[in-house]
Amino acid sequence: MRLFTPLILFLWLSAFTSLAQVTVIITDRQSGSPVEGVVVFTQSGNNNPAAAGVTDAQGVLLISTDKYPVQLTTSHLAYVPERLTVHESGSYPVQLSTAVLQLEDLVVTGQYEPQSARQSVYRVRTISDDRIRAVGSTRLQDVLNTELNIRFSQDLALGGSNISMQGLSGQNVKILIDGVPMIGRQGTSNEININQININSIERIEIVEGPMSVVYGADALAGVINIITKKPDDGKISGSVRLHEESVGQDYGLSQGIHNQSISVGYAKKKFYSMIDVARNDFDGWRGSAEGREMEWHPKEQYLTSGLIGFRKQDTDIYYRLDYLNEAIYNPGDFSGIEAIDQRYFTNRFMHQLQASTRLNKRLSYTGALSYTDFSRRTQTTTVNRNTGDERLALGPGLQDLTEFIGLTVRGTFQYKISDQLSIQPGYDLNYESGTGGRLKEGVSSIGDYALFASAEYVPNTWLRIRPGLRVVHNTAYEAPPVIPSVNAKIQLTEQQDIRLSYGRGFRAPSIRELYFNFFDASHSIEGNPDLVAELSHSYNLAWSWQWLKAERLSVTSTLSMFYNDVSNMIGFGVKPSNTNITTYLNIAEFTSKGFTWQHQLRHGRFEAAAGMGITGRTNQLTETATVIDDILWSPEVNASATYRIPSAGLTMSFYYKYTGRNPFFSIDVDGSLLLNETEGFHWGDLSIQKEFMKHFIAQFGMRNLFDVTRVNNLAANGGPIHGDGTSQPVGYGRSVFFSLTYKF
Numbered sequence: 093m094r095l096f097t098p099l100i101l102f103l104w105l106s107a108f109t110s111l112a113q114v115t116v117i118i119t120d121r122q123s124g125s126p127v128e129g130v131v132v133f134t135q136s137g138n139n140n141p142a143a144a145g146v147t148d149a150q151g152v153l154l155i156s157t158d159k160y161p162v163q164l165t166t167s168h169l170a171y172v173p174e175r176l177t178v179h180e181s182g183s184y185p186v187q188l189s190t191a192v193l194q195l196e197d198l199v200v201t202g203q204y205e206p207q208s209a210r211q212s213v214y215r216v217r218t219i220s221d222d223r224i225r226a227v228g229s230t231r232l233q234d235v236l237n238t239e240l241n242i243r244f245s246q247d248l249a250l251g252g253s254n255i256s257m258q259g260l261s262g263q264n265v266k267i268l269i270d271g272v273p274m275i276g277r278q279g280t281s282n283e284i285n286i287n288q289i290n291i292n293s294i295e296r297i298e299i300v301e302g303p304m305s306v307v308y309g310a311d312a313l314a315g316v317i318n319i320i321t322k323k324p325d326d327g328k329i330s331g332s333v334r335l336h337e338e339s340v341g342q343d344y345g346l347s348q349g350i351h352n353q354s355i356s357v358g359y360a361k362k363k364f365y366s367m368i369d370v371a372r373n374d375f376d377g378w379r380g381s382a383e384g385r386e387m388e389w390h391p392k393e394q395y396l397t398s399g400l401i402g403f404r405k406q407d408t409d410i411y412y413r414l415d416y417l418n419e420a421i422y423n424p425g426d427f428s429g430i431e432a433i434d435q436r437y438f439t440n441r442f443m444h445q446l447q448a449s450t451r452l453n454k455r456l457s458y459t460g461a462l463s464y465t466d467f468s469r470r471t472q473t474t475t476v477n478r479n480t481g482d483e484r485l486a487l488g489p490g491l492q493d494l495t496e497f498i499g500l501t502v503r504g505t506f507q508y509k510i511s512d513q514l515s516i517q518p519g520y521d522l523n524y525e526s527g528t529g530g531r532l533k534e535g536v537s538s539i540g541d542y543a544l545f546a547s548a549e550y551v552p553n554t555w556l557r558i559r560p561g562l563r564v565v566h567n568t569a570y571e572a573p574p575v576i577p578s579v580n581a582k583i584q585l586t587e588q589q590d591i592r593l594s595y596g597r598g599f600r601a602p603s604i605r606e607l608y609f610n611f612f613d614a615s616h617s618i619e620g621n622p623d624l625v626a627e628l629s630h631s632y633n634l635a636w637s638w639q640w641l642k643a644e645r646l647s648v649t650s651t652l653s654m655f656y657n658d659v660s661n662m663i664g665f666g667v668k669p670s671n672t673n674i675t676t677y678l679n680i681a682e683f684t685s686k687g688f689t690w691q692h693q694l695r696h697g698r699f700e701a702a703a704g705m706g707i708t709g710r711t712n713q714l715t716e717t718a719t720v721i722d723d724i725l726w727s728p729e730v731n732a733s734a735t736y737r738i739p740s741a742g743l744t745m746s747f748y749y750k751y752t753g754r755n756p757f758f759s760i761d762v763d764g765s766l767l768l769n770e771t772e773g774f775h776w777g778d779l780s781i782q783k784e785f786m787k788h789f790i791a792q793f794g795m796r797n798l799f800d801v802t803r804v805n806n807l808a809a810n811g812g813p814i815h816g817d818g819t820s821q822p823v824g825y826g827r828s829v830f831f832s833l834t835y836k837f
Contacts, residue, residue: 132145213592514549
């Protein structure tokens with residue numbers, strides 16, 4: 093027994109040491125640095141693969157095995173898998189090549205349930221959090237500025253940015269926060285200033301071009317921009333603190349430039365989660381070519397706060413979210429004699445959301461939202477005495493005003509899966525808007541838009557997916573068509589090619605602002621038109637995507653898309669027939685926009701690039717008659733972007749570019765005749781470099797508006813300034829430099 097016990101111990105130790113024979117050392121092929129977090133699987137004989145472990149910070153994993161030969165397989169999200177066969181003990185170095193990351197984006201806008209963008213019948217463009225950070229901006233416009241088919245116009249007097257898509261104005265672009273429509277200073281059905289959103293709270297942006305009128309209403313004719321906000325991760329306390337400093341042109345200092353501070357904290361434990369975001373944007377304005385006290389871009393200060401609290405349990409998720417905006421814009425006037433007139437605009441917006449989703453059984457689920465928004469914008473006009481500096485409220489009609497909008501949305505959809513081939517989605521969409529204020533002609537005005545809709549998705553085989561839909565609307569101010577139809581289809585031609593087709597009928601009643609709003613000051617003479625009639629429209633879209641090159645480290649994808657929008661009684665700006673000095677809203681008998689985009693994406697290891705071109709044509713938007721309806725005015729655009737990452741150094745370099753071509757338009761001469769003019773084209777470019785260090789810090793440096801654009805001229809058809817006065821439109825405040833520091837935990 094005394095001899096047997098040491099023998100047993102010796103044999104056990106021998107067996108143990110024989111198992112610990114294989115050491116795997118994994119490094120990055122290009123940089124030579126160790127790769128942490130690589131899962132290594134082992135397989136011997138006919139046995140199934142088994143996970144042996146994960147490499148440590150030095151890229152090392154010790155594997156115990158007593159069976160040779162054994163096959164080792166690596167697995168890491170960012171690297172191409174490697175396989176090797178081991179016949180004996182020892183150390184084995186393995187070099188990994190960076191993978192082409194093409195993760196399937198999960199999209200929710202207009203879907204029955206979250207699904208990959210590749211499977212959706214809608215063409216959904218996703219702008220990720222990484223892309224938003226790479227731009228290094230404090231406002232959402234800078235993220236969308238270089239996207240094809242999206243353009244902005246600036247209202248410097250009121251501090252707003254108006255968006256257009258597919259040649260249609262912002263009245264036909266639905267802006268959503270987590271699927272709920274926003275309210276701006278022009279109500280819900282008019283152009284929304286997207287720069288009144290906290291960019292630090294955005295997880296991603298989903299852009300759906302084309303008609304979404306059945307699901308989201310007729311003011312989604314051109315498409316939908318759905319801003320998805322961040323939610324906390326399970327079991328973690330997470331957050332970030334960001335400081336951002338930016339020059340305005342060449343101006344920078346304590347009282348010059350852009351200063352942004354933000355903090356975000358989220359916590360999730362078991363069933364409950366919560367989050368809070370706070371941000372301050374301080375824009376000190378830009379004088380530009382203005383003289384005296386006036387400024388071309390007016391100073392603006394924003395406070396943006398949001399709070400979220402939610403409950404999750406198995407297939408049920410319910411949360412409440414409150415977003416608050418406080419904005420102050422200062423418009424100083426120059427002295428005329430001993431007095432100057434200053435204007436200030438104060439905005440407050442409370443947006444309440446209650447959202448819920450639950451799976452009632454294996455086939456039936458429900459998603460609902462209740463939203464209430466209280467929006468107010470106060471105009472304060474004061475006179476300033478040059479000699480004494482005394483400031484008093486100015487007297488006169490319209491100089492002091494408080495305009496308020498209240499919006500209520502109640503929305504819900506049921507998703508029922510009848511079979512693997514057929515699903516249906518009935519839903520309701522109830523919207524109510526009320527406006528009050530001195531600039532509203534009728535004093536108090538309200539409009540209700542109540543709709544029921546239903547759609548079905550039929551998948552008869554592996555290559556075809558069809559989604560027809562119907563919407564029934566009751567509008568309290570205008571009579572809608574009996575039924576508003578739409579149909580979308582996705583055809584999978586091959587594994588690499590697919591085509592998406594869509595048609596949508598549209599109905600849009602005039603908004604409160606278009607009917608009743610009057611606005612007269614030194615820069616504006618706008619009058620509502622209570623005699624407007626509702627818009628009726630047809631929209632057609634086609635998109636062909638082709639992944640024509642896909643290799644281990646290389647991928648190239650192209651997408652060709654075309655659109656055609658035909659709108660009857662289009663509501664747009666025009667001169668008042670009885671007074672050409674006043675701008676009002678008019679119904680244009682027939683309006684069309686058409687065009688195409690051709691986009692390409694390339695991924696090669698750590699390098700990503702994209703390039704595209706497009707052209708958009710519009711008919712005249714100036715007159716109520718069809719005098720020039722056959723004249724399609726075309727405007728081209730080109731964009732490009734490039735990103736290169738060096739993971740071993742924590743570096744990311746990004747460049748974004750867009751050329752916005754000349755944009756023709758008609759104007760009315762002093763004698764009432766039509767003149768063909770155009771706004772000249774311009775180039776825009778942004779460059780940024782990000783550096784991650786000490787695991788939690790991100791430093792960023794960049795330049796915005798590389799081509800130093802400030803204004804673009806409006807030219808007569810022969811190339812000269814209109815009437816020789818050199819009128820122009822604002823675009824930017826010149827080339828600027830920015831630096832930001834973010835701490836993430």
